[in-house]
Amino acid sequence: MQGPTLTAIGQLRVSSKTGKDLIYAGATTDGDGLLTVSSKTGQDLIVAGSNTRGNGLLWVKSKTGQDLIYAGAAASGDGLLTVKSKTGQDLVYA
DSSP: OOOOEEOTTSOEEEEOTTSOEEEEEEEOTTSOEEEEEEOTTSOEEEEEEEOTTSOEEEEEEOTTSOEEEEEEEOTTSSEEEEEEOTTSOEEEEO
16 A cells, blocks of 8 residues: 555545555535545445535445445435445335
8 A cells, every 4th residue: 555645635545556546535526525435446435525415424335336324314404324234125224
């Protein structure tokens, strides 16, 4: 793993030896904070930041891309928590 890189606009990137971003901390195009942790293949595993409506979210995925946990806001603006099995079956939906 290469050392972290801090850009002039306040992004922190930790990349693999092949150049894939493993950790990104910075901002979305809207200016909200964003943190992503990715696998060595480039698959996002953890995303924390805001959704398109500006509400906070935490999203956890498997290495195959299956959504496992989502905590954030529903379209209505109310809180939402979903937990799924590795096959995509809803375990918790609240």
